[in-house]
Amino acid sequence: MSTKTEKLYYQNAYIGDFYASVIEVSVIDGGYDVILDKTAFFPEEGGQSADVGFIAESRVLQVYEKDGVVHHITDTEPTLGEHWCSIEFESRFEKMQCHTAEHILCGIIHSLYGFDNVGFHLGEDEVTFDVDGVLDRAQLDRIEEMANDVVFSNIQVEAYFPPENKLPYIKYRSKLDISEGVRLVQIGEVDTCACCAPHVSYTGEIGIIKILDFMKHRGGTRIWMVAGKRALRDYRARYENIKKISGMLSTPQSEVATTLEAYVTETESLKSGLKAARLRIAELEAGKVKKTDKSKVFLLSDFSIPELIAFSNIANLKVGGITVALSGCDGDYKYVISSHTVDLRSMTKEINKALSGRGGGRTEMIQGSFSATLAGIRAFFEK
Ligand SMILES: [Zn+2]
Structure with missing residues (x-):
């Protein structure tokens, strides 16, 4: 039984490279299960996908935690002893931006409507979260506006383990009913939530928060969002797309929807005319x-x-x-x-x-x- 792994991501979310000792390696199906004495690799947890990167020359493909021990699944076998480890920090930082953005949105939703977060998925491409109440576009627009004001206010994000005897007196959101080793993530007056993941230190680092789509889901609402660098990529892709459509329609970008609507109506009438003519x-x-x-x-x-x-x-x-x-x-x-x-x-x-x-x-x-x-x-x- 291994001793619990020292979690560097609790001490500092910005550690991307570090020295750590490989203390145990076991052969598993399709790779190796590696245990380090300490790690900055965040495991797959609470809906967030795991960090990837390297332990020496071995590629880290998956990370999971069991009984306080963080397991790293690698493609090749690292030797025991100290190694240089590095996580793909760009993708980790994007997750920190999205994750903190989700706290802000859920905090605002909770304070405005009393709804709780009942689901979260932060993958490589998509971020969704579920709340247990129905929201419409106008409400989500207001929430988005308020969330971005929190970003622009550049509020400090603090993560800490409060003393257990103080915990009953602190108001915080929590998905799980845990009373031991609760780590709180506090964004000023906006939100306090029990969470184990890495977050940015100041809300300004998020850059921008954009709610994309939403749908009714299990009596509540499922919301798709982007933030930070992902939002920039999303904006860039959408801009290129609309630029292309606007060029094809020879119409200003602001008018493509109206112009396209007229095209679709015209095409439908041409189609039915052609059908009748062919018959x-x-x-x-x-x-x-x-x-x-x-x-x-x-x-x-x-x-x-x-x-x-x-x-x-x-x-x-x-x-x-x-x-x-x-x-x-x-x-x-x-x-x-x-x-x-x-x-x-x-x-x-x-x-x-x-x-x-x-x-x-x-x-x-x-x-x-x-x-x-x-x-x-x-x-x-x-x-
Ligand atoms: Zn979190």
Whole structure:
């Protein structure tokens, strides 16, 4: 049983490089489980993903804590003894920004509406948190405004372990009912919350907080947010996107939504006009069909199934046997077959078997596809 790991991230959230001794290594499935005497690697905990980095030359892929011992999963085996360790601090700092931002938002939500935080996910790409009450966009806009004012006020963020006898007298938010070793994270008057993760030291370091989307979730609200460097990346991506759309529409960025709306309406009306025109063409094509007592195969190059049906409805009146309307090319034909003299449903199996087809339908009309050749189809029906 290992002794508890000394947690450097409790002493200073900004330690990215440090010396530590490898005191235990065990081989596990797909890597090694490494225990250090002390660590700045924050494990996967409370919805936040673990830090990654290196212990000497070994890449740290995952970190978890069990009974006070921090375990580092590495790709190669480090030797026992002291090593230089480094965490990918850029991504850690982004998490510190997002995590502190979440405290501010939840603190404000709690003080305005009394709702509690009941879920949190801080991954590599997405940050979400859940509260146990319903919020609308106007309320979230106000919360976002207030949260950014907290950022601009550059308030100190303090993390400490209060003496146990003092704890009952301190007002703080807590997801878990823990009474031992409670670490409090206090952001001035804005929020005090029990939390074990690393945070920034001053709210100004967060830069900006932006609430993205929200939805009703289990009787409360799930909120997507970005902060700090992630918010900058998000802004950059959105800006590039809207710039591109604005260029394509030849319209100012502020008017793309209105212009696009008009485009969509116009496209929809063009589409329905085109659909009607194509059906009319199919009917006109059928008008050219000459009366016959025999069965007849028609190839109608790029007709859709509804167009083949429109064609067949008229052509079939002039064909005494079976009307076969095809679209496509050898090996890949769509078919609509109709007749007012032959029971097609009872023939479906035979037709599909002979022409490598699939499909079916009613007595008067069947539809599907053939992987046969045009010559083969003609030979079958027009024999
Ligand atoms: Zn926290």
